[in-house]
Amino acid sequence: MKIAIYGQYYQNSTEPIIKDIFVFFNRNNIEIVIESHFLALIQEKKIIEKEYKTFSSHSELDSSFDMLLSIGGDGTILRAATLVRDSGIPILGINAGRLGFLATVQKENIDEFLQVVIDKKYTLSKRTLLSLTSAPENEALNDINFAMNEISVSRKDTTSMITIDTYLNGEILNSYWADGLIISTPTGSTGYSLSCGGPILTPDVKSLVITPIAPHNLNARPLVIPDETEIMLKVSGREENYLVSLDSRITSVRNESVLTIKKTPFQINMVEIPTETFLKTLRSKLLWGEDKRN
Numbered sequence: 265m266k267i268a269i270y271g272q273y274y275q276n277s278t279e280p281i282i283k284d285i286f287v288f289f290n291r292n293n294i295e296i297v298i299e300s301h302f303l304a305l306i307q308e309k310k311i312i313e314k315e316y317k318t319f320s321s322h323s324e325l326d327s328s329f330d331m332l333l334s335i336g337g338d339g340t341i342l343r344a345a346t347l348v349r350d351s352g353i354p355i356l357g358i359n360a361g362r363l364g365f366l367a368t369v370q371k372e373n374i375d376e377f378l379q380v381v382i383d384k385k386y387t388l389s390k391r392t393l394l395s396l397t398s399a400p401e402n403e404a405l406n407d408i409n410f411a412m413n414e415i416s417v418s419r420k421d422t423t424s425m426i427t428i429d430t431y432l433n434g435e436i437l438n439s440y441w442a443d444g445l446i447i448s449t450p451t452g453s454t455g456y457s458l459s460c461g462g463p464i465l466t467p468d469v470k471s472l473v474i475t476p477i478a479p480h481n482l483n484a485r486p487l488v489i490p491d492e493t494e495i496m497l498k499v500s501g502r503e504e505n506y507l508v509s510l511d512s513r514i515t516s517v518r519n520e521s522v523l524t525i526k527k528t529p530f531q532i533n534m535v536e537i538p539t540e541t542f543l544k545t546l547r548s549k550l551l552w553g554e555d556k557r558n
């Protein structure tokens with residue numbers, strides 16, 4: 265078995281996590297390949313002495329890899345998705361972060377979960393992604409042109425709202441007058457979209473959510489649409505530019521550009537451990553069922 269390891273940060277809490285993982289994998293003769301920046305961080309702290317192979321870009325993650333282990337929070341998993349891209353390599357998140365909604369393995373019982381991995385007793389949860397094209401073309405969108413959580417447009421350098429003309433498969437839906445608009449995947453439905461009043465979708469649902477950010481048309485509500493829909497946006501406002509985000513990445517786009525958002529032809533495989541299901545995560549991390557009165 266060959267496993268890629270990726271992380272973005274080093275903190276004191278990283279040491280026991282790294283040690284647990286490396287001891288477990290070395291004991292079980294698993295080949296480890298570490299992302300070069302992350303390896304430099306942990307070597308600097310002298311946590312590991314052995315020499316390890318490294319990778320530094322998505323092009324080095326080929327079909328010989330069985331899995332990518334992401335050590336961090338949700339932001340780290342979103343970055344990990346930009347490394348595996350359309351390779352199909354499953355991602356398993358070890359939560360060294362704060363909420364870690366997408367990172368299923370808690371740092372307290374790493375051994376137990378890694379045993380499930382090497383025994384191949386996990387399932388894959390296929391995640392829908394969104395891609396964006398802009399006319400005229402925007403160079404910043406050429407390289408990593410997909411999002412696992414959401415694509416959003418929002419106002420830039422102003423408190424003034426923007427107007428977002430929105431078309432679904434060529435038919436006008438609405439002109440939102442708002443701070444912005446979020447097009448969310450089922451995975452992203454527990455992120456930014458949820459904070460703006462959007463519904464939660466289970467990850468396997470074949471839908472997308474369109475959620476306005478603070479709309480001044482008070483009757484505009486989050487809308488669930490089929491994930492085959494082609495969404496077209498045209499933004500206008502007082503400033504010349506507005507912001508477009510794809511998960512944690514952001515770029516500036518000129519007004520009147522035409523943005524087209526579609527489902528990507530590939531999906532990201534997230535590793536799901538039988539005891540750590542999406543429904544359990546809703547209860548444990550979004551505190552469903554917690555009520556001080558009972």
Ligand SMILES: NC(=O)c1ccc[n+]([C@@H]2O[C@H](COP(=O)([O-])OP(=O)(O)OC[C@H]3O[C@@H](n4cnc5c(N)ncnc54)[C@H](O)[C@@H]3O)[C@@H](O)[C@H]2O)c1
Pocket residue numbers: 337338339340342362363364365366413414451452453454455456457459510511512
């Ligand atoms: N007001 C908001 O809720 C808000 C605003 C901006 C971005 N976000 C989310 O943050 C993501 C980018 O992450 P970042 O690390 O760069 O920003 P960040 O550091 O501001 O973290 C945002 C928070 O959102 C949580 N989060 C991210 N994806 C999630 C998901 N699918 N389900 C549940 N929680 C999730 C993270 O755990 C983190 O606590 C965006 O894709 C967006 O979904 C949320």
Ligand SMILES: Nc1ncnc2c1ncn2[C@@H]1O[C@H](COP(=O)(O)OP(=O)(O)OP(=O)(O)O)[C@@H](O)[C@H]1O
Pocket residue numbers: 271272273274275277278335336337338339340341360361362363364365
């Ligand atoms: N490898 C790591 N070791 C220790 N702590 C980490 C590591 N990676 C991330 N963290 C901690 O988690 C925080 C958040 O990490 P990250 O950016 O991956 O997630 P996030 O998007 O903020 O989501 P979350 O709220 O789930 O942590 C970091 O600021 C850091 O405190």
